[in-house]
Amino acid sequence: MTFWVLIFLVALLIAAFLSYTLLRNRRSDEPAAAYDLRVYREQLASVDRDLTRGVIGEADADRVRTEISRRILAADAQMKQEGRSGGPARSVSVVAIACLALVLIGGATAMYHRMGAVGLPDMPLAARVEMAKEVRANRPSQAAAEELVTPPVPRQLEDSYANLLKQLRETVAARPDDLQGHMLLAQHETNAGNFMAGYTAQKNVVELSGEAVTADAYSDLAEMMILAAGGYVSPEAEQALDQALKRDPRHGPARYYWGQMLAQVGRPDIAYRVWVETVQDAPPGAPWADAIRRQIDELAFRAGVFNAPNLSGATGQPGPSQGEVAAAAELTPEERQEMIQGMVNQLSDRLATEGGSPEEWARLIAALGVMGQAQRAIDIRDEAMTVFAGDDAALEMIDAAALQAGIAQ
Structure with missing residues (x-):
C-alpha cells in the first residue's frame, strides 16, 4: 500500500507543478507596446519644449507631432491585440489540468500494472541469492523432468545402421564388462536420438572406468542426461558436471552446461561470468563456444550487464545462412x-x-x-x-x- 501512496503523491506533485505553470498570470509582465507608448509620449513633450525654446519651427513641430501620434495609435492597437490573445480562457486551463493529472496518475498506474509486479515484495540482492539457493536445492530430479518432457521423435535410420545398432546392443548385453562396447553403445544411442538409453550406457562407462574415468566421460554423461530432459540440467546432471570439472576445471562443454544450470536456478550473474571465460578459453570452431555466442546477449541482459565484451568472433567453421x-x-x-x-x-x-x-x-x-x-x-x-x-x-x-x-x- 505504501508503494501506491508514494506513486500517487509523486504523480500529484508533478501535476501540481505543471498546473501552476498553466494557471499563473503570464500577463503580469509589461508588453513591449507599453514601453513604446511611454517613449512616444515623452517625445511629444520634448517637441513642445523645443518649440518653446525656439529650437524648431512651428511647421517642423506639427510634422513631428503627426508622426509620433501615428506611432502612438499603432502601439495602442498592438496593446489591445495582445490583451485579447494573452492566453487561453481559465476554463480551458482547468480542463487541461484535469487531463494532465489523469494522464500522469492513471498512466503511471496502468504502466506499472502492465510492466511491474503488482503485490511482489521488495527483492534485495540477498533475498534473490537465497531464493536461487532454494530453487537449486529443490528443483525436479532427472526422472521427474523426463516425465514432463515430450519424448523426442525417433530418428529415421538407414536399415544398415539400424541393424548395426541392434547388433551392438546385443553384443553389449552379452558382455556387460566390455568398456569399449558401452562407449560405442552410448555414442550411437545418442546419435539415434535414444538419449535415455545413451546416458544409461554412459553410466556403465563411468563405472567400468573406475579411477581412470575422465572428465570427458562425466561431461558426456551430463550432456546425454540434459538432452533426455529437454535441456534441463537436473541435480544428477549437475553432479556429473561437478565430477568433470573436478578432473578438468577448464573443460569447455562442462563449463557451458554449468553456466546453463546456473542460469536456470536464478544466478545469471555467475552464469554470465562462466560463459564469458569459457568462450575466451575456447579453441577455434568449438561448438560450445558457438552455442554461448548465440545466447550470451540474453544472458547479459538478465545479469544486468550492459558493457559486455565483444564475443562474436569467427567460429572457424562456416555455417549455413x-x-x-x-x-x-x-x-x-x-x-x-x-x-x-x-x-x-x-x-x-x-x-x-x-x-x-x-x-x-x-x-x-x-x-x-x-x-x-x-x-x-x-x-x-x-x-x-x-x-x-x-x-x-x-x-x-x-x-x-x-x-x-x-x-x-
Missing part, C-alpha cells in the same frame, strides 16, 4: 537427408582435392558416423591420419571425431 536454414525447415525428411548427404559429399570432395583444417576433417568423420556410413568414415579417418602425421593436436582431434563416430580403434 538464415535463408538456407529456412529452406531446410520446409523440406521433407527425405529431402533434408538428401541435402545433408550433398553437403557431406561436397566437403569430402573439397578435402580430397584442396585439403583443409583438422576441424573440417573431424567434422566430416563425425558426420559420416552419425549418418551410419561407418566404412566411409574409417577411410576418411585413415586418410586424415596420413595427412596430419606428426601433428599431435590434429591427430587428437581426429581421434576424438572417430570416437564420436563410433569407429575408434
